[in-house]
Amino acid sequence: MKRVSLVFTLAFAAAFSSQAATAQTLKTVKDRGMLSCGVSQGLPGFSSPDDKGNWTGFDVDICRAIAAAVFNDPSKIKFVPLSAKDRFTALQSGEIDVLSRNTTWTLSRDTSLGANFTGVTYYDGQGFMVKKSLKVNSALELNSASVCVQTGTTTEQNLADYFKGNNMKYEVIAFGTNDEAVKAYESGRCDVFTTDVSGLYADRLKLANAADHVVLPEVISKEPLGPMVRHGDDQWFDIVKWTLYAMITAEELGITQKNVDEMAKSTKPEMKRVFGTDGNLGEQLGLTKDWVSRIVKAVGNYGEAFDRNVGAGSKLGIARGINALWTKGGIQYAPPIR
């Protein structure tokens, strides 16, 4: 029902509003006193609620960083859990201000949805998980397998491309939510479960006996995940984009949640620009001069957020890999703050 109501919101907004609801997202957010952030319905490590209803995860921290930059308070957020197929409609209809929901950046999504990707928070790729008892070592041995997948994702198309490209047959069973797909895989309806590799590790934690399942080595696609905002509000686009860059820059400069106050006193010209003790870069964005320290105080730098949610410091234990800084063999790179 949610989806239908969203569509109606969109249809009515489009049909009756005298001008499109573009521009001034920042003002809307400030007036509301709350950032409305679209997240997943529960993907450990990226966005999932605990038993008290507190949201945690990497995607959640991006929203917390934006809220910290705007309000200096990372708790001023309303989280809106969305299924894969509802997410764009929620953004288009104005129900959420930013979509931070492990969403893959593709050309068609960037151009035809009336929304823009602001950057890549996590470089991911699609993989396969199978039961160990099947004794499969490579995705190329999966001919004639049944595959469970969540509907409404790029995953379905990658899957079709991969099996067709390798002349293999398969059967796809597509479910409305990720949990239903995992449940069907666990019940034996499918031999294989497929989604982004980070998601496979997260979902494996939900299975009754995680050790019985193995993630195959093949990564069959590029899945750059990132936040999305509505098209037509460049100021808001800049704020969301530079929030991520602030986190990456902080890691580059060695600014952490612990030492941020210490570092803010630095007299190095670069540090002074970042912390706003020199110039007004934050104000140019429509934020305050101390926007970077607000963000780092709230969620830490990029590396800290990664470690805490999906990396070595979390249950998922995913290696940094290509998500390491460009100075450390990865491809995470921020344009200079100056």
Place this chain on the structure above:
Amino acid sequence: MAIEPRKPPPQFVARLQRALGGRAGWGGFVVQILFVAALAWIAYEIVANARANLQAQRITAGFGFMANTAGFDVNQNLIPYSGSDSYTRVFLVGLFNTLAVSVVGIFFATILGFLVALGRLSPNWLLARIAGGYVELIRNLPLLFQILFWYLAVLAALPGPRQSVSLFGSFFLSNRGFVVPKPIGSPGFEPFAFAIVVAVVGSLLLQRYARKQLFDHGRMIRIWPYVLGMLIGLPLVSSLVFGAPVRFEIPELRGFNFAGGSRVIPEFVALAVALATYTAAFIAEIVRAGIQSVHKGQMEAGSSLGLQRGSTLRLIVVPQAMRVILPPLTNQYLNLTKNSSLAVAIGYPDLVSVFAGTTLSQTGQAIEIIALTMGVYLLISLVTSAIMSFYGWRLGRSLSQ
């Protein structure tokens, strides 16, 4: 000099005036035109404004996307489909899947519903209580819950494909579905089909002849041996002369799944069973109400004619009850069709799942896709209603004769 009576206005003009203007006459007609024009203008403004706003937000509008390549696969397609076909094809695949599960669901729901209703009205105490319990249990549980129950119950009970239950080495039952040998047309198929058509037409003509004899001359002719002979004999002769009409492709386990043969997927079975049992509980109550609305004197009249209980019901009571049953029964058929959209919860690729789900998410054309989907459900419902109205009209005609 006689006074000329004023001529009454011509019938046609008077009627037209009344139809268009009501009591207000031609003035009312003008008001109606203005009203319709205002509605049309508002509708135009809504569409035009929506288009302009979507364009301003750079959201693509229109149905151009329907010709694009879909790029994803569907695990049950009644028409040939592959990932390189267009979204239009996906739409049709989903539509046929929705229709398939609806038709099968309606068929079994009707049979089960009638049986439960008759059971509930039965003088047999135990049977009546069981039927009553069925109705109360099923209609008071949420449908989504029942669909998930059937799906997970079916899956949990069935073994994996490698341990599948086999019948005669050619039928296999596992949690991948029920695999049966697939008939493939052979050269003998066309004469065989022709023989069947001839046999059926011949039987119908024979039956007509027998009825005529019975009504006109009171002669009862035993025709069933000839009918049976034709229906079995002609196709048999055809297959002996021209060869077997079909050969069967036997499924075999290859890799993870069965290759060859036809397969009924467990999602279809679970959804059809859930929809049929759920709707049957409502149909049972409708049928019971219909039968009880027929005066009990009819039942007594039947038994005083020496008819058995079953024959009285079949020949006298149910035909009269149908007039009461039909409108609410139509409602249940429509409900079942619309409820089939819950399929997405168990991964059955119906219209809502593949079109209003995957296609919507891939193209982002929310307004167009939802409008088209709603239009299709409306169309299915209107067609169902029309068929049922036609049946009701025929029934009313035959009852009033």
